[in-house]
Amino acid sequence: MASATSPSVRVRFCPSPTGNPHVGLVRTALFNWAFARHTGGTMVFRIEDTDAARDSEESYDQLLDSMRWLGLDWDEGPGIGGPHAPYRQSERMDIYADVAKKLQDAGHAYDCYCSAPELDERRAAARAAGRPSGYDGHCRDLGAGQVEAYKAEGRPSIVRFRMPDEPITFTDLVRGELTFTPENVPDFGIVRANGAPLYTLVNPVDDALMEITHVLRGEDLLSSTPRQVALYKALIELGLASYVPVFGHLPYVMGEGNKKLSKRDPEASLNLYRERGFLPEGLLNYLSLLGWSFSADEDVFTVAQLIEKFDIADVNANPARFDLKKAEAINADHIRMLDVKAFAEACAPWLRAPFASWAPEAFDQAAWEAIAPHAQTRLQVLSDITANVDFLFLDEPVHDEASWAKAMKGEPAALLTTARAKLEAADWSSAEALKEAVLAAGEAHGLKLGKAQAPVRVAVTGRTVGLPLFESLEILGKEKTLVRIDAALAKLAA
Ligand code: GLU
Ligand code: ZN
Secondary structure (H helix, E strand, C coil): CCCCCCCCCEEECCCCCCCCCCCHHHHHHHHHHHHHHCCCEEECEEECCCCCCCCCCHHHHHHHEEEEHHHCCEECCCCCCCCCCCEHHCCCCHHHHHHHHHHHHHEEEEEECHHHHHHHHHHHHHHHHHCCCCCCCCCCCCCCHHHHHHHHHCCCCCEEEEECCEEEEEEEECCCCEEEHHCCCCEEEEEEECCCCHHHHHHHHHHHHCCCEEEEEHHHHHHHHHHHHHHHHHHCCCCCCCCCCEEECCCCCCCCCCCCCCCCCHHHEHHHHHHCCHHHHHHHHHHHHHCCCCCCCCCCHHHHHHHHHHHHHCCCCEEEEECHHHHHHHHHHHHCCCHHHHHHHHHHHHHHCCCCCHHHHHHHHHHHHHHHCHHHCCCCCHHHHHHHHHHHHHCCCCCCHHHHHHCCCCCCHHHHHHHHHHHHHCCCCCCHHHHHHHHHHHCCCCCCHHHHHHHHHHHCCCCCCCCCCCHHHHHHCHHHHHHHHHHHHHHHHC
């Protein structure tokens, strides 16, 4: 039950629609979502699109599409609405103008007429003198005459929030109690000279109006928190908010070379993981481990288990390291966890589209269903399916010259000729019998199975690595297998 003292959890995910979604953003969305679902709270999805120059509709569509793909559903927001609609800040401009005016009327904000060169000059002077270099409060208490004079000059003004003169303290859910002293948090702009409200205003105003109880976001935003706490207190005084939300700052994610993973790093792009065929559950599982852990000895779990266990209080303040290998290994485990039908369906995007030559009639559903269980136990990402099964659907195997050169060493023609004869005579109803045939061919030429099967594999599939060979041959069938060995022999003879 919501009440003024213990409101039920309301969290928000509030990205700006600029560029492609990245894994840091998804981690933030996930932690908010998992906390909402764990507590039976409400997930609010808000779009912070107040920067017309950087925001795009395309990015907005991508954000929604990404959230849907990941299965991170929201209770209020785009496409659903809710009691605090609209959820796009570009549609809430009147609200911000009204709140800015109220803040100003109550003395919590003031017009600042300082020009950029003036600010720069004073900042440099303060630095040189070893004083704090933030805004110096020049326009805090201008006399009416001075204001008139600035106006007469035609000076533009921004609106600045007046920070209280005492320290700001709050208890971060991840890092404990934090205190910021006034000299480190100077008065800050909330409305531009052209009247456009800034993030510093719209973000806490919406958090207040949307009754957000917990602000969970990246550590990079920690420096804005004391300002937001102060602004919240002003909003409470104005009757626009009833409590300061609790903050929790999620640890940095480090990439290659122990540098902060940047949204511009290619491995940070969510689309990359989608295109490579990560399962949403696999990716969410991995991303949840960036700052949190499921248990001491288990790091593979379902989304349902994640929800059951997730608590923001268990998030670790230490930087987390993004480890692609581990992400792939966890994804592989999730591929194994699917039932084989679901696996076969999940592979669909990578089964036909990649090769124009896979005409609908070339796609053999029965062959696919037969090979799918073998693939399911071996793939790390779904996009790998293409190279593993294309030999079943192409008229000829892919021509990979490097594989050919590697496998066709020694006397490949002699070996292939024997293998062909043994395979022709073999019982094709069992992969084991095909293995015996190739084993026998190898023995005839003094080769172990591994060396004997390499030319057969390349002749039939085009590649040196792939799914278990004898099952592959069985599924491809006798006729096609022999034709491909003949083609390889012709190529060797040419
Ligand atoms: N729109 C802001 C961002 O994407 C939200 C920051 C916040 O969560 O407060 O950085
Ligand atoms: Zn000023």
